[in-house]
Amino acid sequence: MSLPSSSLAASSLSNWAVVGRLFRLTWSYRRGCLKVLATQVVLLTMGLSGLSLTGLGIDYIRNTMAAGAGEVVPAPKIFGLALPAGWAPMQVILGIAGVILLLAAGRAFLNYAYFVSVNRLLQQELVVDLRGAVYDRLQRLSFRFFDANSTGSIITRVTGDVQSLRMFLDQVLFQSVIMAVSLTVYIIYMASLSPRLMLACLATTPLLALLSMWFSRATQPAYAHNRTLVERMVQLLAESIQGIAVTKAFGREAENRARFEAANQACYDQQLGIFWRISLFSPAVGFLTRVNMVVLLTYGGWLVAQGQLPLGTGLVVFAGLLEQFSGQINNVATVVNSVQQSLIGSRRVFEIIDANIEVQSAPQAERFQRLRGDVRFENVGFAYSGVDPVLRDINLELRAGQMVAILGATGAGKSVLMSLIPRFYDVTSGRLLIDGRDIRELHLDDLRRNIGLVFQESFLFSNTIAANIAFGHPTATREQVEKAARIAAAHEFITALPEGYDTVLGESGNTLSGGQRQRIAIARAVLLEPAILLLDDPTAAIDSETEHEIFEALERAIAGRTTFIVAHRLSTLRRADFIIVMENGRIVERGTHEELMAARGAYRRVANLQLVDARELTAGGEEGAEP
Numbered sequence: 001m002s003l004p005s006s007s008l009a010a011s012s013l014s015n016w017a018v019v020g021r022l023f024r025l026t027w028s029y030r031r032g033c034l035k036v037l038a039t040q041v042v043l044l045t046m047g048l049s050g051l052s053l054t055g056l057g058i059d060y061i062r063n064t065m066a067a068g069a070g071e072v073v074p075a076p077k078i079f080g081l082a083l084p085a086g087w088a089p090m091q092v093i094l095g096i097a098g099v100i101l102l103l104a105a106g107r108a109f110l111n112y113a114y115f116v117s118v119n120r121l122l123q124q125e126l127v128v129d130l131r132g133a134v135y136d137r138l139q140r141l142s143f144r145f146f147d148a149n150s151t152g153s154i155i156t157r158v159t160g161d162v163q164s165l166r167m168f169l170d171q172v173l174f175q176s177v178i179m180a181v182s183l184t185v186y187i188i189y190m191a192s193l194s195p196r197l198m199l200a201c202l203a204t205t206p207l208l209a210l211l212s213m214w215f216s217r218a219t220q221p222a223y224a225h226n227r228t229l230v231e232r233m234v235q236l237l238a239e240s241i242q243g244i245a246v247t248k249a250f251g252r253e254a255e256n257r258a259r260f261e262a263a264n265q266a267c268y269d270q271q272l273g274i275f276w277r278i279s280l281f282s283p284a285v286g287f288l289t290r291v292n293m294v295v296l297l298t299y300g301g302w303l304v305a306q307g308q309l310p311l312g313t314g315l316v317v318f319a320g321l322l323e324q325f326s327g328q329i330n331n332v333a334t335v336v337n338s339v340q341q342s343l344i345g346s347r348r349v350f351e352i353i354d355a356n357i358e359v360q361s362a363p364q365a366e367r368f369q370r371l372r373g374d375v376r377f378e379n380v381g382f383a384y385s386g387v388d389p390v391l392r393d394i395n396l397e398l399r400a401g402q403m404v405a406i407l408g409a410t411g412a413g414k415s416v417l418m419s420l421i422p423r424f425y426d427v428t429s430g431r432l433l434i435d436g437r438d439i440r441e442l443h444l445d446d447l448r449r450n451i452g453l454v455f456q457e458s459f460l461f462s463n464t465i466a467a468n469i470a471f472g473h474p475t476a477t478r479e480q481v482e483k484a485a486r487i488a489a490a491h492e493f494i495t496a497l498p499e500g501y502d503t504v505l506g507e508s509g510n511t512l513s514g515g516q517r518q519r520i521a522i523a524r525a526v527l528l529e530p531a532i533l534l535l536d537d538p539t540a541a542i543d544s545e546t547e548h549e550i551f552e553a554l555e556r557a558i559a560g561r562t563t564f565i566v567a568h569r570l571s572t573l574r575r576a577d578f579i580i581v582m583e584n585g586r587i588v589e590r591g592t593h594e595e596l597m598a599a600r601g602a603y604r605r606v607a608n609l610q611l612v613d614a615r616e617l618t619a620g621g622e623e624g625a626e627p
């Protein structure tokens with residue numbers, strides 16, 4: 001049997017598919033994009049106007065100097081408007097200079113407006129929306145996804161890769177459109193001045209195009225590899241923070257530092273390789289564009305000398321156009337460099353947005369409030385991957401309000417059996433029914449709202465204690481929160497804290513003891529008033545005195561609910577309606593404590609090894625063994 005893979009590496013989009021997605025994304029921000037591009041067109045027009053006015057001014061000065069005494073040189077028209085008749089040459093020149101200055105001031109203002117609107121569009125809209133979309137997807141993705149992908153990979157996708165996607169709009173799309181429009185206008189303008197000079201000056205352009213294509217192809221694998229290295233570094237960082245206590249306890253700080261430094265150095269070395277390539281490409285482009293200037297000076301100068309081209313509106317304007325043309329061509333290096341980076345980053349963002357949500361509500365699933373709590377496993381099997389089932393032939397039935405205790409060696413499948421009930425994973429064979437209905441037909445949110453969970457170690461959020469208890473029911477009143485805390489034997493220690501229920505917990509609740517965290521977790525589960533309670537060895541990480549207190553709390557929590565509990569206390573096993581013993585993913589025995597002890601099978605064997613109150617067990621066992 002093969003299951004859909006949730007590994008991100010498995011779902012690679014082609015470059016063209018990524019570009020298509022990026023264009024569709026851009027379309028949804030079309031108003032902002034059009035505004036940005038329109039600003040650029042106005043900037044271009046103003047730049048060209050300034051340039052042609054400079055040419056006009058130079059020609060006017062040249063003609064005035066060449067004119068004989070008493071000869072009047074007609075003042076040029078500015079944008080078709082004649083200057084006042086009778087202006088002295090100096091006034092005309094100052095008039096032209098004044099308009100050039102006004103245009104420059106207008107350009108400076110528009111450039112400012114351009115940067116503000118690009119920043120607003122990209123950083124404040126696009127990046128925020130995208131991060132939100134990726135985060136939203138991550139919240140809905142199934143456990144299988146998180147099993148298959150490292151934290152480092154997920155974090156870099158939400159942070160760095162979203163920025164790389166932004167780079168596509170900013171440094172690729174906008175730049176390319178601006179470049180295409182500007183280069184076309186420059187070419188038309190240059191051709192209108194002198195087609196031959198234009199052809200001569202732009203002879204190196206095809207070489208530039210070839211160089212860019214080669215550069216783009218050569219850098220793509222390097223950028224892809226770079227992402228993997230950064231991912232590895234972030235993963236090491238995340239792990240070292242999560243495992244800081246273990247690192248310190250074993251005195252492994254130096255080794256961890258060395259591993260991180262090696263990962264950091266690998267990123268640096270690889271970045272350096274990319275940097276060298278860019279460093280070669282940019283000057284090469286720069287050199288080719290300088291060659292154009294040499295052609296202009298020699299051939300263009302000859303045309304002016306021959307009287308075939310005016311000096312100002314011809315050669316000087318041409319030089320300005322060529323300068324700007326070269327500037328745009330130099331940008332090719334940035335665009336080409338950004339294309340690969342942004343495509344790789346964008347692909348990684350889309351892979352998360354597209355990742356398959358394996359476990360979700362059926363489209364027609366009806367909403368409901370309360371479950372009764374009858375649970376039935378019918379020939380259930382489950383495998384994490386296609387090959388090795390970790391649960392086989394599970395047949396189990398609990399009526400509402402019953403309690404089953406699960407016993408089994410480590411790795412026997414106790415946790416995974418429970419994780420199927422809230423659909424953390426879907427069964428891979430057989431059926432799981434609640435209140436007589438296959439759980440895949442139930443609305444997922446409603447199903448989970450009816451299930452309370454306490455794990456071996458409970459995760460709390462860096463928020464107030466009250467908010468943590470009300471996590472599954474944010475609109476709960478303070479009375480409801482306190483009631484749940486009382487049931488969980490947490491009220492006393494909470495009220496002893498200076499801020500009481502409003503105490504803000506540290507990251508992962510690390511300002512509380514393990515026992516206190518578990519009690520808050522029990523309160524969090526109880527507050528939901530769930531029909532089904534799943535208790536996965538909730539005292540595993542707790543000393544025996546606290547364990548006793550927690551079990552007293554659990555006694556109150558369990559009352560009236562269908563309960564699955566993994567426990568290692570005889571008192572708990574005795575309290576259960578029946579016990580199941582698991583081995584290698586199968587239920588190998590079931591019955592009450594007394595029945596199972598009498599059977600002298602797997603239960604007795606496992607119980608002797610695992611139960612914390614084993615002395616009591618021997619007495620109980622003997623009673624059961626010899627009725």
Ligand SMILES: Nc1ncnc2c1ncn2[C@@H]1O[C@H](COP(=O)(O)OP(=O)(O)OP(=O)(O)O)[C@@H](O)[C@H]1O
Nearest residue numbers: 147384385390408409410411412413414415416417
């Ligand atoms: N995310 C996972 N991917 C692949 N295999 C897994 C995963 N989680 C658990 N397993 C495997 O599934 C089997 C059952 O694991 P499970 O956690 O249910 O055991 P358990 O009986 O609860 O053990 P313990 O008492 O130690 O908690 C084990 O062989 C384990 O190695």
